[in-house]
Amino acid sequence: MKTIIVGAGLCGSLLAVRLAQRGHNVVMYEKRDDMRKASNDSGRSINLALSARGLMALERVGLKKTIVEDCIPMKGRLIHPLGGDTFLSPYSGRDEDYINSVSRSGLNILLLNEAEKLSNVEIKFDYNVTDVDLSKAHIKGIDMGGNEFTDDADLVIGTDGAGSVVRRSMMSQTTKLLFNYSQDFLRHGYKELSILPADGGAFKIEKNVLHIWPRGHFMIIALPNLDGSFTLTMFHPYEGETGFNTLDTKDKVKAMFEKYYSDLLPFIPHYLDEYFENAVGTLGTIKAYPWQAYGKTLIMGDAAHAIVPFYGQGMNASFEDVRVFDDMLDLYGDDYEKVLFNFQESRKENADAIADLAIDNFYEMRDHVDDKAFMLKRKLEMQLEQNYSDYYSKYSLVTFRPELDYNTAMLLGRQQDKLLLGIVEKESSDWNLADVMSQIKNLHTNFNNESRK
Ligand SMILES: Cc1cc2nc3c(=O)[nH]c(=O)nc-3n(C[C@H](O)[C@H](O)[C@H](O)COP(=O)(O)OP(=O)(O)OC[C@H]3O[C@@H](n4cnc5c(N)ncnc54)[C@H](O)[C@@H]3O)c2cc1C
Structure with missing residues (x-):
């Protein structure tokens, strides 16, 4: 059984490990260069909240324990109200229930290393897949030298993220597949800043929490990193007084931070440089159906269901996809039409549910936590x-x-x-x-x- 995976991000790498453990011959194509050699994380969140669903999937491949060692537990939200005292809103009344801050690239690298340890996995970096012949499980693309390549397999799985090319190939057969698709952008974007570690790698603010500075229609959050730093994410509108499009000079940005985030300023002396160096990312929800075509091609992870990050569940849901797909292989064996169809049917309403919950949480974190x-x-x-x-x-x-x-x-x-x-x-x-x-x-x-x- 040969399976082509398109996209060696978080979902694809975990899937490669699991399928290879089951005996599939896996060839994974990734359009970017090998992240273990170069940093290509620009504009992406550099840490993520990993919680029970993601951990359960990692346990399936035997990696939960290793990954937990590189995580920082966060037991609740530490709220920094405007002009008020900070207070903790725990995630749960049970001590054992907490979420974990984990490095995106650290986790991806660990999964890539695990995949490469398996002799039946081949990873091809700098291979940009451009088209999929859905019923034949045949892919086409362009490699780093600008040369065209093709490959065939029994199954193609697209884990190529929110801008998925595999999904686009499905869309090109809209009528045949009765393909439905929607994309809803928030009128807010995000930008990352950072709090650097104190001398000796100490944390300058409380370590084991997710910090939030809620300001009504916008907010900043912060997650801790192992080196003592924090990644801050500004979630702001594009337009209006506090909008990214409006904040286009140092004076305007400074005035906005002094008005709304004066309590944060002592920890981010370099924020003006970072503000102008770092790009604004878009935030949106993508829904699609079907996720599979002809029992030969499937999409999962963000390719099938990109969501806004406010429940901290996008990666967790993508990892859960891998676990449920594994369950379907247990149930239906080599009958891939059934495996793909039943996977799609069991996941679709759940992906829609977490997409809607994530939007609800955007309003909750921004407007209601205080x-x-x-x-x-x-x-x-x-x-x-x-x-x-x-x-x-x-x-x-x-x-x-x-x-x-x-x-x-x-x-x-x-x-x-x-x-x-x-x-x-x-x-x-x-x-x-x-x-x-x-x-x-x-x-x-x-x-x-x-x-x-
Ligand atoms: C600001 C922000 C914060 C977030 N925080 C959290 C969080 O706290 N917790 C959480 O669970 N989730 C979080 N998420 C969501 C999480 O990042 C995604 O759900 C997760 O990355 C999805 O993984 P994926 O592998 O499906 O897609 P991706 O991570 O996007 O990986 C797709 C891969 O496919 C490759 N690729 C794309 N096109 C091609 C092609 N044509 N050919 C070959 N390769 C291709 C890409 O280069 C990439 O490596 C956050 C997202 C954002 C934007």
Whole structure:
């Protein structure tokens, strides 16, 4: 069995490891040069939040333990309100539930190294795939010397990210495949800045949290790196007083930071240089269907479902794709029509669910993390999680319960949110936890009965 993987990013590299472990002959094509030789990360987030779904997939290939050693646990969001005192909003009432800051390139390199250890994996860097003959599992492209190349396999899997060429080949057969596609850009973009380590590699601000400076319609977040630095990401609109298009001179940028982020300024003396050196990235949601064609070609990861980064789940969902694909191979063996079709059917509604949750979280992180009803609901959720082992908030269902699919986590989580918001609106403290929990249990019973119908 020969499988061509297009794109050696996070999803493709993990997939290559898993398929090779199963005995496939894998040839992976990557349009960029080998990231182990050169840094080609410009404009991308340089660290990511890795959580239970991603870890479960990494465990499948035997790499969870190794990767966790290179992670920094983040136990909650440390909120820096404008003009107020910082406060911690834990991710969960359970100590064992936290997310991890991991280096994007570190993780990708580790996966590439693991893939290359396997004799049945070949990785071709600087090979730009330009077209796929979907029913024949045949690819065409251009190599680094400008020469055309072709290759054939039993199966082609496109893990070539949000701008996927494999997906574009599917789109060229729109009517035949009844191919649906949507792309929604946010009117916000992102730009990365950094806090450098203190002398000796110490962290200048709290290490084990995800920092947020929420400012209503825009915000900055920060994730820690192993060397003591932090990667800051500005999520700002393109237009308006604080928009990237408006902030085009040093004076304007300085005035904006002094007005909205004065508490951050002592930690980022070099921010003006970085602001003008680093590009603005776009943020969008891509939905497509179908994900497979003729039992021969498949897309997964961002190629099938690019989402905005506000739930920290894009990579986790892409890794989960690999685990579910592996489950489908267990279930349907060499019947690739069934493997591809059932993978697509089981993943599509879950990819749509996490896409919608990620948009919801954009508004929550930006506008609500420091609002009163939201903070009261979080307080009640914490108390429930601390006292009841079977209670999980919506965030915890999505982030810490990888055995539940995203769609179930979303539907159940939204119903719980509605119930808890109703409770905190009536009573702002001294909740009767036993009573709240019994209402949650009723909600679960109804939810399970409805799902069975
Ligand atoms: C600002 C930001 C922050 C994020 N934070 C998080 C987070 O905290 N947690 C999280 O889980 N996710 C996060 N994500 C999402 C995450 O980055 C993506 O979901 C993840 O990278 C998807 O992996 P992928 O392998 O599918 O695609 P990619 O990482 O985009 O990899 C695609 C690969 O395919 C290659 N390629 C493309 N076209 C071709 C071609 N024609 N021929 C050959 N090769 C090709 C590319 O060079 C690339 O190497 C974030 C995203 C952004 C933008």
